Amino acid sequence: MRHGPFHDWRNVVYLLYDLLLILAGLGLIPYYLLRGLKYGKSRRGIRDRLGLYAAGHLAPLDGRKVIWVHAVSVGETRAAVPLLEGLRRAHPDHAIVLSNVTETGHSIAAELDCVDLCLFFPFDISVVIRRVLGRIRPELIVLVETEIWPNFVRLAHRRGIPVALVNGRISDRSYPRYKRFRRLLRPILDCIELYAMQTELDAERIHDLGAGRDRIGVSGNLKFDMGSPVFExxxxxxxxxxxxxxxxxxxxxxxxxxxxxxxxxxxxxxxxxxxxxxxxxxxxxxxxxxxxxxxxxxxxxxxxxxxxxxxxxxxxxxxxxxxxxxxxxxxxxxxxxxxxxxxxxxxxxxxxxxxxxxxxxxxxxxxxxxxxxxxxxxxxxxxxxxxxxxxxxxxxxxxxxxxxxxxxxxxxxxxxxxxxxxHAGATDRSLELLSVLLERRG
CATH class of the missing domain: 3.40.50.2000 (Glycogen Phosphorylase B;)
Structure with missing residues (x-):
């Protein structure tokens, strides 16, 4: 006998989560339009966030395997640059996609030669995420720091796409809040195959929240590997x-x-x-x-x-x-x-x-x-x-x-x-861990 869609309490939670995001989106879309108009990216930003890509926009991905890296804003994007460059060197035939939530992060991403395609991160609504994953078809998803979006992570996992968290950290302020929702977090954390955490304390905290210890490593902080900009x-x-x-x-x-x-x-x-x-x-x-x-x-x-x-x-x-x-x-x-x-x-x-x-x-x-x-x-x-x-x-x-x-x-x-x-070296340690996931995927 098949169970109904509401048999699992988690389905109810995800449905409510989708409804909340849809309601929030009614206010966010005008907000992003106004911000986009100011920074000259109005239509492009909204289309990206809804997964409605213009014809030819995804052309850099045609016929190529894809590694998708997500960094929320400026700090995470800059920290990810050595990692992105390392992925480019190690996997020259792959297309590198970099997504951001903020316009400031996107402006940094657009200047990077090691990235094939820059996108605004889609709204974490099930129907949008399914559409985006179906269009981009990543072979590997890499989340920088604690950018864990429930629908994005679980639907990628359901498609068999390995998801890794690099430069992971759990701040003193966030940790108590996460612990209150540990029961909801655990199924999402189970969908992530690798946790490359900044410190031993961060590793202990993510394990306490529900991540399996066999998936956790300590790689150090990518921010120590940032390359110095060259200003003439x-x-x-x-x-x-x-x-x-x-x-x-x-x-x-x-x-x-x-x-x-x-x-x-x-x-x-x-x-x-x-x-x-x-x-x-x-x-x-x-x-x-x-x-x-x-x-x-x-x-x-x-x-x-x-x-x-x-x-x-x-x-x-x-x-x-x-x-x-x-x-x-x-x-x-x-x-x-x-x-x-x-x-x-x-x-x-x-x-x-x-x-x-x-x-x-x-x-x-x-x-x-x-x-x-x-x-x-x-x-x-x-x-x-x-x-x-x-x-x-x-x-x-x-x-x-x-x-x-x-x-x-x-x-x-x-x-x-x-x-x-x-303190340099976190990039190499993270790349070693990610290479294992890609080999397993292959």
Whole structure:
């Protein structure tokens, strides 16, 4: 006797999940249309997310086996670059597909020569995922960090497509929440054939949530393998001139900032200007759409703003704060910086990747809320490649100290880069684990 579709409680859960996503999509589609119009990708982004690819869009995949790598946003995409390059070298006949959720991540992905096709990740609705998997037909799916979408994972598994998680991590903040839904998570985790986790603690946590120990390995953190971008001296000088900066000015670039942080950074800037008239500040909000809000706050503080998108080379005076309102230029901003502050850390967001500053040999500052990057922040502090500040007064004190001692800034930058060099190797370990899955598939 055949069981009805609702015999298994999980079918009911997936049905409810689909319904919730469909309802959410009624609001998300207009949202993505508005964002896409701003960044010039409106129709393309929505079509990708619905799995409705234009004629010829998937042509780079014709007649080729496919490896699909998914990285949610900028940080995960940059971390995945050495892995993508390694997959290209090891499997030159395969087509490499890279998908992202955010426009910022997609803008980085579109610049990569090692990728054959960049897509926006589809809505995780069963009918959409079935359509997408049927069109792309990947031989292997690689998820970067904790991008586990239930329908995507289970329907790929049902088609016999191996799914691997690389650079896996379970943050201090996420772990208790995941544990509450362990019963729902376990069937999804059973569909993933490989977990290449960053640390032993991450490995223990994913096992506690339901992943089989025989599927778990510790590969290290891909972020330590990021390749240094090459900026020509002339290009950097031209960019600095375009922003209105002169060599004797000392620039603090505050990247990936969130609501509540920009105001503290502006206050710290004004406090440091008293004894450091050559000090300048650039704010780069994590979400560019917050630019008007950030600019309004600066104006209320009695200062002026200059948008990176509107810079015309006019000298940057002490009363003007730069705002990075463009996509995909964070490393260019960091390259100009004398000091880097990484946001999401003075407010309880969990922090962002501080190794991007170390990659460019820049001294990095960050706040106390680094639970998403607990191991990285510990290593950077131990290596003396960065400083942690607890609040506004601490930030002012440390900035004044670093502004007064350029040799300290240079020493911290070198120490951060040396840390990266010492911990490299996660890419090779991850590639070895992935090669086993591909051989098994073959």
């Amino acid at each position: 001296t002339g290009e950097t000088d031209l960019f600095r001139t375009r922003l209105g900066l002169v060599p004797e000015q000392v620039l603090l670039v505050a990247g990936s900032t969130h609501d509540g942080e920009e105001e503290l950074l502006v206050q710290a800037y004004r406090a440091c200007l008293e004894s450091n008239p050559g000090f300048r500040l650039m704010l780069v909000p994590r979400h560019p759409e917050r630019t008007p809000e950030v600019a309004g706050m600066i104006t209320q503080a009695g200062l002026e703003t200059r948008l990176r998108s509107q810079c015309e080379g006019l000298p940057l005076d002490a009363e003007t704060i730069l705002i990075g309102d463009t996509l995909g230029e964070m490393l260019k901003f960091y390259d100009l910086a004398d000091i880097v502050f990484v946001g999401g850390s003075l407010v309880p967001v969990g922090g962002h990747n501080i190794l991007e500053a170390s990659l460019l040999q820049k001294p990095v500052l960050f706040g106390p809320h680094m639970n998403n990057f607990r191991e990285i922040s510990r290593l950077v502090l131990f290596a003396r490649g960065g400083r942690q500040v607890n609040d506004l007064s601490d930030l002012v004190r440390v900035l004044n100290e670093m502004l007064a001692h350029p040799e300290q800034r240079e020493r911290m930058g070198r120490a951060g880069k040396a840390l990266l060099d010492r």
